[in-house]
Amino acid sequence: MATLDSKIPAGPIHEKWTNHKNHINLVNPANKRHIDIIVVGTGLAGGAAAASLAEMGYNVKAFCYQDSPRRAHSIAAQGGINAAKNYQNDGDSVYRLFYDTVKGGDYRAREANVHRLAEVSANIIDQCVAQGVPFARDYGGLLDNRSFGGVLVSRTFYAKGQTGQQLLLGAYSALSRQIGKGKVQMLGRHEMLDLVLIGGKARGIIARNLVTGEIERHSAHAVVLATGGYGNVFFLSTNAMGSNVTAAWRAHKRGAYFANPCFTQIHPTCIPRSGEHQSKLTLMSESLRNDGRIWVPGKVEDAKAIRDGKLKPTQIKEEDRDYFLERRYPAFGNLVPRDVASRAAKERCDEGFGVNATGEAVYLDFQSAIMRYGKEKAMVEGIQNPSADKIQALGKAVIEAKYGNLFQMYYKITDENPYETPMKIYPAVHYTMGGIWVDYNLMTTIPGCYAAGEANFSEHGANRLGASALMQGLADGYFVLPYTIGEYLSSEIRTGKISTDLPEFIEAEKNVKDQIEKMINIKGTKSVDYFHKRLGKVMWDKVGMARNAQGLTEAMAEIRAIREEFWSDVRIPGTPNGLNPELEKAGRVADFLELGELFAKDALDRNESCGGHFREESVELDGEQKGEAKRDDVNFAHVSAWEWTGDPATSVKHKEELVYENIKMVQRSYK
Amino acid sequence: MAEKLININLKIWRQQNGQSQGKMVDYPLKGVSTDSSFLDMLDMLNEELVNKGDEPVAFDHDCREGICGMCSLYINGEAHGPDRGVTTCQLHMRMFKDGETITVEPFRANAFPVVRDLVVDRSAFDRIMQKGGFVSVNTSGNTQDANALPIPKVDADKAFDAATCIGCGACVATCKNASAMLFVSAKVSQLSLLPQGKVEAKERVLNMVNQMDLEGFGNCTNTGACEVECPKGISLDNIARMNREYLKATVTID
Ligand SMILES: Cc1cc2nc3c(=O)[nH]c(=O)nc-3n(C[C@H](O)[C@H](O)[C@H](O)COP(=O)(O)OP(=O)(O)OC[C@H]3O[C@@H](n4cnc5c(N)ncnc54)[C@H](O)[C@@H]3O)c2cc1C
Ligand code: SF4
Numbered sequence A: 001m002a003t004l005d006s007k008i009p010a011g012p013i014h015e016k017w018t019n020h021k022n023h024i025n026l027v028n029p030a031n032k033r034h035i036d037i038i039v040v041g042t043g044l045a046g047g048a049a050a051a052s053l054a055e056m057g058y059n060v061k062a063f064c065y066q067d068s069p070r071r072a073h074s075i076a077a078q079g080g081i082n083a084a085k086n087y088q089n090d091g092d093s094v095y096r097l098f099y100d101t102v103k104g105g106d107y108r109a110r111e112a113n114v115h116r117l118a119e120v121s122a123n124i125i126d127q128c129v130a131q132g133v134p135f136a137r138d139y140g141g142l143l144d145n146r147s148f149g150g151v152l153v154s155r156t157f158y159a160k161g162q163t164g165q166q167l168l169l170g171a172y173s174a175l176s177r178q179i180g181k182g183k184v185q186m187l188g189r190h191e192m193l194d195l196v197l198i199g200g201k202a203r204g205i206i207a208r209n210l211v212t213g214e215i216e217r218h219s220a221h222a223v224v225l226a227t228g229g230y231g232n233v234f235f236l237s238t239n240a241m242g243s244n245v246t247a248a249w250r251a252h253k254r255g256a257y258f259a260n261p262c263f264t265q266i267h268p269t270c271i272p273r274s275g276e277h278q279s280k281l282t283l284m285s286e287s288l289r290n291d292g293r294i295w296v297p298g299k300v301e302d303a304k305a306i307r308d309g310k311l312k313p314t315q316i317k318e319e320d321r322d323y324f325l326e327r328r329y330p331a332f333g334n335l336v337p338r339d340v341a342s343r344a345a346k347e348r349c350d351e352g353f354g355v356n357a358t359g360e361a362v363y364l365d366f367q368s369a370i371m372r373y374g375k376e377k378a379m380v381e382g383i384q385n386p387s388a389d390k391i392q393a394l395g396k397a398v399i400e401a402k403y404g405n406l407f408q409m410y411y412k413i414t415d416e417n418p419y420e421t422p423m424k425i426y427p428a429v430h431y432t433m434g435g436i437w438v439d440y441n442l443m444t445t446i447p448g449c450y451a452a453g454e455a456n457f458s459e460h461g462a463n464r465l466g467a468s469a470l471m472q473g474l475a476d477g478y479f480v481l482p483y484t485i486g487e488y489l490s491s492e493i494r495t496g497k498i499s500t501d502l503p504e505f506i507e508a509e510k511n512v513k514d515q516i517e518k519m520i521n522i523k524g525t526k527s528v529d530y531f532h533k534r535l536g537k538v539m540w541d542k543v544g545m546a547r548n549a550q551g552l553t554e555a556m557a558e559i560r561a562i563r564e565e566f567w568s569d570v571r572i573p574g575t576p577n578g579l580n581p582e583l584e585k586a587g588r589v590a591d592f593l594e595l596g597e598l599f600a601k602d603a604l605d606r607n608e609s610c611g612g613h614f615r616e617e618s619v620e621l622d623g624e625q626k627g628e629a630k631r632d633d634v635n636f637a638h639v640s641a642w643e644w645t646g647d648p649a650t651s652v653k654h655k656e657e658l659v660y661e662n663i664k665m666v667q668r669s670y671k
Numbered sequence B: 001m002a003e004k005l006i007n008i009n010l011k012i013w014r015q016q017n018g019q020s021q022g023k024m025v026d027y028p029l030k031g032v033s034t035d036s037s038f039l040d041m042l043d044m045l046n047e048e049l050v051n052k053g054d055e056p057v058a059f060d061h062d063c064r065e066g067i068c069g070m071c072s073l074y075i076n077g078e079a080h081g082p083d084r085g086v087t088t089c090q091l092h093m094r095m096f097k098d099g100e101t102i103t104v105e106p107f108r109a110n111a112f113p114v115v116r117d118l119v120v121d122r123s124a125f126d127r128i129m130q131k132g133g134f135v136s137v138n139t140s141g142n143t144q145d146a147n148a149l150p151i152p153k154v155d156a157d158k159a160f161d162a163a164t165c166i167g168c169g170a171c172v173a174t175c176k177n178a179s180a181m182l183f184v185s186a187k188v189s190q191l192s193l194l195p196q197g198k199v200e201a202k203e204r205v206l207n208m209v210n211q212m213d214l215e216g217f218g219n220c221t222n223t224g225a226c227e228v229e230c231p232k233g234i235s236l237d238n239i240a241r242m243n244r245e246y247l248k249a250t251v252t253i254d
């Protein structure tokens, strides 16, 4: 059994990173030329890491499953990226960002990592601006900020509703520069299907060329996994269709521990599902909660009339509306963290106040903001006694400038105009805080194998604050991993080129080929999606926003049964020799079917409520916090890192105790 | 508008791989919800095909929210179909009538060879970017403070508008010359509007345009079709700006 040494440097929290960086072994430039690094995934984390490592002089091979690194799912992030710049002079600081992130994560993240993240956050903005990332600016030409849930300062930098796109294109441009120089070899439309270990160290990967179907061996002195999150285990999520756990899972099966798989973020503001035909849910950025107010009718009859199409939301009087977040959480109101907002919406809908045909939707209303901005604008423009229509028009223009593309997206999907009638929203699976366990250097339990970005588990604890994933991805890729990896690689300078003819490569390749052969030869009767949808339903119903021991136990058994059925009855048309999207999906779903069971097992094991993980058995029974989630710090202030034993049901748990030396653990209160 | 179920007749381009001949194949599809997206509809077709033991139609897609630029279908003779300002994945079936025949083809251009069915290879775009679609700055962590260099909001906004290009290639597929001018000009414009990008402006425009020609994209004859079909509303002004940059660079390069 490997021990979980988190390798947190000694010393006071604000000196740990600087000291550590100063003492990391360096690899001299002449030696870097002889060291190969594989980076799997070229989103913010992988793209930034590949570019930075190549700039430093290493030989980099980068992989992604899309045709181009510019299309990684980071591109879809809308709202923004946090950084402790304190440009707004509202009292922000590195400490405050650190504190907010630890508290927001419900005290289940590692202090030292979070502090480092807060420290490097300001550099990220500088770096991106230097690359030409067009962040939003004010009329003075300086950078603008907005606020996100769970915090009381404005520290979020943004580029309209396309922040992820602009940041990824920045990282892509840095990566393109290195590809142009021949320092990065980019392999698009390639999927990693196994990790190769030699003498216990990560030495390469097996990848499938998705166009030709060829199975390829690639060797390196270190392997970085930056392959994103696994929210698609729920089938419906805001993740891209191809987002998967495969790379992480195959590394897990080779010895990388998987930490806190049950920590999932259900995002409160997504477009509700409309029917069975849907294969993807769409997020409406959290930034909308800056200006939108969330409500349901105060009277059950009104909610029913709305569902039956007999009443319109605009006809409901102010006093008959229940702005439930403002009511329950007066201090944070509509800006409570995501987990809190999601559960509150579910609670109202479960009580019968939902506002669409499925009963699973609440309103996000911009009317107050339109009026407020309209009045402000009229003042600024010196318009005397503006008419109500004029105010509306001015206000709508302000809202359009801020959120135009999101409103358009909403309109195109729902055919309803959100400037005229409130948006309908409902929580959906969005992000996975859990992931591959890493130490302070971002190394997994396999020497030489690193994990960065959403694929690792480290910074967000049990709940991630908005605009912090982009920050973490870029921090890992630009500013952390390129340094910490030197510690390991400095002992690899004499290793020399690693041959792909070694028996371990041959074994791993055979393993991959056998699995593909086996799947394609089942020739059963059901499509891959059929199994994925069933898995998703079990996950959503029993391992979703509210979980209990009975449901979780059932879920484990049901997932196992679906998995067995998959392996005897899936049908994959075509051959493995060439582009075959069904085969790609099948491999991913096979892994989700194993992960899903471990996910439920982890949720069952963690008999407390914390962050996004809500156990119905663990709630406050009385006092001001009655009905709110109840954490159990005595028994669960630890990371659960799971070791693969050949079957998810028998996976072995290892604990990393979490020690809070700088922040006192208290009940999270947003009241 | 309330949801309806419609029946449609699809005519879809099928091609086994880059070497083989392709052809249009008819697929009638019943009971399509008007609330579903175009790609949800193709998922539904593929589910039927798999259940029949046929090979599903391969098409590119990923984010399904109009931002990754992966989806790329030529629908009823228009890149990304009949709606405006949207990608294929944002196109909804309410744009089509009951009983309608819908033709679906890949984005066609010499520089975009077909990989399979509706999937094409757009790596030419990446190679153009590798020739200069960046600012040469390393990730040292020592760049100057982001606010040390104020940028007038109008320039920042224009740069942003150009930067929203998703690299989908609809402009190329739409253009009768298969020109990539709109795509290339969007990046050249973004960076030439910002002080950070000005230093390398000359080399950038020359190198990117040179690569564009090498990849086999056609010439721009100002028909403006690209702007109409561009899902992100990238404006022809960018082409004019790139032409100015190019002229400046060829006249003054030393
Ligand atoms: C709709 C949406 C909106 C969001 N908005 C925000 C926001 O406003 N602010 C914020 O901070 N966060 C936001 N997030 C979260 C954030 O975008 C992600 O967590 C983050 O971008 C993940 O980056 P990444 O680099 O870790 O992974 P990704 O960007 O997902 O990249 C994964 C990479 O791995 C590759 N890959 C995966 N599997 C394999 C394999 N087997 N073989 C080869 N390659 C593989 C992919 O091709 C891709 O290149 C949002 C997320 C979503 C879904
Ligand atoms: S310019 Fe428009 S059409 Fe062309 S690649 Fe960019 S987004 Fe697509």
Ligand code: FES
Pocket: B060, B061, B062, B063, B064, B065, B066, B067, B068, B069, B070, B071, B087, B088, B089, B090
């Ligand atoms: S699938 Fe991403 S833009 Fe259409």
